[in-house]
Amino acid sequence: MQEAPPLPGEDTMYHAFLSREAAYEGIFVAAVRSTGIFCRPTCPARKPLRANVEYFPRAGDALAAGYRPCRRCRPLDAADSVPDWLRPLLEAADADPARRWTTEDLRGAGVDPARARRWFQARYGMTFLGYLRARRLGQAFSRIREGAGVAESAMEADFDSVSGFCEALRRATGRSPGGARERHALRVAQTPSPLGPLMVAGDEEAVYLVEFWDRRLLEKQFAALEKRLGAVFFPGETDPVRRMRGELAAYFAGELRQFTTPLRYPGSPHQEQVWRALTAVPYGTTCTYGELARQTGRRAAARAVARAVGENRLAVVLPCHRVVGADGRLTGYGGGLWRKRYLLALEGGHEPGGV
Ligand SMILES: [Zn+2]
Structure with missing residues (x-):
């Protein structure tokens, strides 16, 4: 079996398990020591005490540790x-x-x-x-x-x-x-990744949004697209959405370095300038907010650049994970630092499970 993907913090997972958050499907399974059974985050059964729970990134890891799958939430059915x-x-x-x-x-x-x-x-x-x-x-x-x-x-x-x-x-x-x-109809589909499900939204021309399901910003991102484009969202797929899902799968398999699906990222002139500059940061490298600010010709505006980077609507694809602090530290990432570490390790040719 491949090296296990990383897990979010225990507080986050226990909270997600208690509140049955569907966004954590595929990110962890929860195993209950007192019963020997493991569950999906969304299991409808009564939840155990925190001290009784341990977490595994995949159902296979829980099986290997000797746990049995729950009959109610069937964690072996791929999420x-x-x-x-x-x-x-x-x-x-x-x-x-x-x-x-x-x-x-x-x-x-x-x-x-x-x-x-x-x-x-x-x-x-x-x-x-x-x-x-x-x-x-x-x-x-x-x-x-x-x-x-x-x-x-x-x-x-x-x-x-x-x-x-x-x-x-x-x-x-x-x-x-x-x-x-x-109004502008955008189709939204879900796609799996080792970092949890991603939402991909697009029309017949291009992809407008790639975002982690559990990201708090997601609602704001939808609202921004709704306001800027008059967009409305429906479940479904278009050709660019389908193509992006394939590219994401190849990227996470380490087989793709450059996304080629057409993108649209409508924003303020400043946001669009920063987002365009992100596309020029090569796979497997990092740059600092200051360098990005200089590239956009706004030497003094590193903070404004950082804000625009954080508002990126195309997670993974416009590589905001490649932007680091001046001292090389990872600093913030909207999708969580554990994801940023994973993406950088993947691109650096390191085993992401080891970070
Ligand atoms: Zn269960």
């Missing part, structure tokens, strides 16, 4: 990939996007509706039916932007009626379809 039991259902849903699924249909397809509900709740914070509905809505929304009539889009989206469609769209976007034309 980051579509499980086998769900795949036929997703394929059927893709093949017939207009189909309206009932819980009977799910049972007919051999899927336990309660299990499907749990899986989609943990991953997207919505039910399976809610997910399909949001996706249909997103497809219809794109057509509106492309100029299709509202009624036609409503039919294609298979909503009961035009008024029902308008109501659903208004709830999802806070506006009527008339106003949707000016």
